[in-house]
Amino acid sequence: MIETNCSLKPFNSFAIEAKTEQLFHLKNRTQFPELLVHIKQAIENNKPILILGGGSNILFCENFAGLIIKVELSGVEVTESESSYLLTVGAGENWHKLVTDCIEQGIDGLENLALIPGVVGAAPVQNIGAYGTEFKDACESVEYIDLDSGQLHTLSAEQCLFGYRDSIFKTPAFKNALITQVTLKLSKKWQPQSRYGALNNLKTDEQITAKQIYQSVCQIRSEKLPDPAKLGNAGSFFKNPVVNQDLADTLLALHPKMPNYPQADGKVKLAAGWLIDQASLKGHQIGGASVHQQQALVLINQGDATALDVVKLAGFVRDTVQQQFAVELQHEVRFIGAVGETNLSEVLKNV
Ligand SMILES: Cc1cc2nc3c(=O)[nH]c(=O)nc-3n(C[C@H](O)[C@H](O)[C@H](O)COP(=O)(O)OP(=O)(O)OC[C@H]3O[C@@H](n4cnc5c(N)ncnc54)[C@H](O)[C@@H]3O)c2cc1C
Helix, strand or coil: CEEEEEECHHHCCCCCCCEEEEEEEECCHHHHHHHHHHHHHHHHCCCCEEEECCCCCEEECCCEEEEEEEECCCCEEEEECCCEEEEEEECCCEHHHHHHHHHHCCCCCCHHHCCCCCEHHHCCCCCCEECCEEHHHCEEEEEEEECCCCCEEEEECHHHCCECCECHHHCHHHCCEEEEEEEEEEECCCCCCCCCHHHHHCCCCCCCCHHHHHHHHHHHHHHHCCCCCCCEEEEECECCCEECHHHHHHHHHHCCCCCEEECCCCCEEECHHHHHHHCCCCCCEECCEEECCCCCCEEEECCCCCHHHHHHHHHHHHHHHHHHHCCCCCECCEEEECCEEECHHHHHHCC
C-alpha cells in the first residue's frame, strides 16, 4: 500500500512538519516485488527515493518530492553455539527493545547501546555507538536488497567498513542498498565495558552484570538527554571533531581542561558538546529551535520550529565554534532536501 501527499511529522524525532509525495510501508518480504515496481516508476519519473527507519537521525529540510520507503520488517531469530549467540533481526525492529529483550533473556553484550532511538536496520548505517562500544562490536553480517537490481546481498562486518559514525552504507555506491536484516554475534564469555565516561562510577569488580550496566546506561541517558517524544530532537547534532595534534596543542594551551582523546592515527578527538558549551551557546535560540540547556550537543524543537529555524541555528553554532576554536563541526544528523540528501552548507546557500 502506498500513501500519497503524506505528513512526515510523525516519522521524524525532530517533529518537523514536511510532506512526501509517496510513502511505502515495507512490512514484509512478500512486498519486495511490489516495492520494486514503485521504485521503477519513481526512477522513470525522475523522482528521488529515500529509505527511512525511525527518523531519529534525520532533518527534513523541505518537502520530499519523491518516494519514501519506511522499513518495518520484523522478526528476531536466535541460534546458539557453545561459545556465542547468533541473532538475526529484521531491519524494522526497534533497537532499544532488542537490547532490552536480550538483557532479559540473559544474552549480554548490547547493554551499552541501550536507549538509542531508531530501528535495527539503521544501526549499521552510522555504526551507532555509546559508552565505549559500537554496533560493529556485535555485528556479524548485514543483509540488504539492491533497489536497482532487486538482488539480495550479504556483507560481512569487515566488508561494511565501519568507522566512527560511518560505514559503507553512507557511500554513494550504496545509496540504493536497503538493509533488510542484520546478524549479531554475542559471546557467551561476556566482558563488561564500563570504563567509559559516566559508567566509570560503576564498580568494576567481578560481580558487575550486564543488567546493571544496562540500568545505569538507561538512567544516565534519561537524565541527560531530552526524550524526543516530549521535546523534538535528533540526539547529538554534530560529530565529535577529530583534529591534528598541532591544533589540539594550541587549544590545550589556551584551555587546559579541554577534553581530548588521542587517536591511533596521531590525531585527537575533541568533544563537540564541550566546544559549543564553551562558546556560551547553551540555550541559544533561533525561531522555535534552540541549543538544549543541559546538553549543548543537542538542538531541540521547542514545539513550533521549522526546518529553517534548525538549519539557521546549526549554521550559527558551526560558525561560532569555527571562529572561536578554528574547529570545523560536521553534522551527524542527515539533512534531507526535496530531491535527496544534502548538507548544512548547501541548504544555507539557498536561505
Ligand atoms: C535522543 C537521541 C539520542 C541518540 N543517541 C545516539 C547515540 O548515543 N549514538 C548514536 O550513534 N546515535 C544516537 N542517536 C541517533 C539515532 O538514534 C541513530 O542514528 C539511529 O541509528 C537512527 O535510527 P533510525 O531508525 O531513526 O534511522 P533514520 O533516522 O530513519 O535514518 C538514518 C539514516 O539511515 C538510513 N536508513 C535507515 N534505515 C535504513 C535501512 N533499513 N537501510 C538502509 N538505510 C537505512 C536513512 O536513509 C538515513 O540516512 C540518537 C538520537 C536521538 C533522537
